[in-house]
Amino acid sequence: MEAAGYATFLGAHLRIEPDWSTVYTTDQGQDILGLYIKHMKKAGFQPTSAVYAASGIFSYANSTEIERVRARLSAAGVCGTLLYKEMLLPHEAFQGLHSEQLALVDLLVLTRAQKLVGDGRSSFAGFLNQYRVLQGQPRDSFYNIQPRFNPFVFTRRRWLLQQHQQQAGSCVWC
Numbered sequence: 001m002e003a004a005g006y007a008t009f010l011g012a013h014l015r016i017e018p019d020w021s022t023v024y025t026t027d028q029g030q031d032i033l034g035l036y037i038k039h040m041k042k043a044g045f046q047p048t049s050a051v052y053a054a055s056g057i058f059s060y061a062n063s064t065e066i067e068r069v070r071a072r073l074s075a076a077g078v079c080g081t082l083l084y085k086e087m088l089l090p091h092e093a094f095q096g097l098h099s100e101q102l103a104l105v106d107l108l109v110l111t112r113a114q115k116l117v118g119d120g121r122s123s124f125a126g127f128l129n130q131y132r133v134l135q136g137q138p139r140d141s142f143y144n145i146q147p148r149f150n151p152f153v154f155t156r157r158r159w160l161l162q163q164h165q166q167q168a169g170s171c172v173w174c
Helices: 018-023 032-043 063-075 099-110 125-133 151-168
Strands: 009-011 050-054 081-083 114-116 142-143
Touching: 009 099, 009 125, 018 063, 032 050, 032 063, 032 114, 032 142, 063 081, 099 125, 114 125, 125 151
Parallel strands: 009 050, 009 114, 050 081, 114 142
Antiparallel strands: none
């Protein structure tokens, strides 16, 4: 980020891909991106903020969806410059990398964001939050769009359910 001219930046793990929105809905029936925007405002994101975002929509190179997200963030006054790895590095840099390696790039960059907005139901955001704390970022620099949700309870429950389903031979994740 520094090489691209952004010594300070804010971060967002935008878990807004179609597979996520069909699995999870919000308590209020709001759109997921709207919740991110609400928490970006709480975190102090400004119209001039440089925001590094991680999301599958960037990996899929869906320019229509990327522009829709950029326009909404800009109109809401929470983003001046939207940055993501696919725009900062040449395409060749990602050749031969699998999805977990690509996610690691986002994890390493987002660890350094001054503030981060994410969905605690996402294992990536939950891990990233804890990793940031281990790296010296303040615990309160993570803004969870689902504040009543404890990602560690969810992860433990999911693991227990998976163990039970494996034993019963009905696990859909195994």
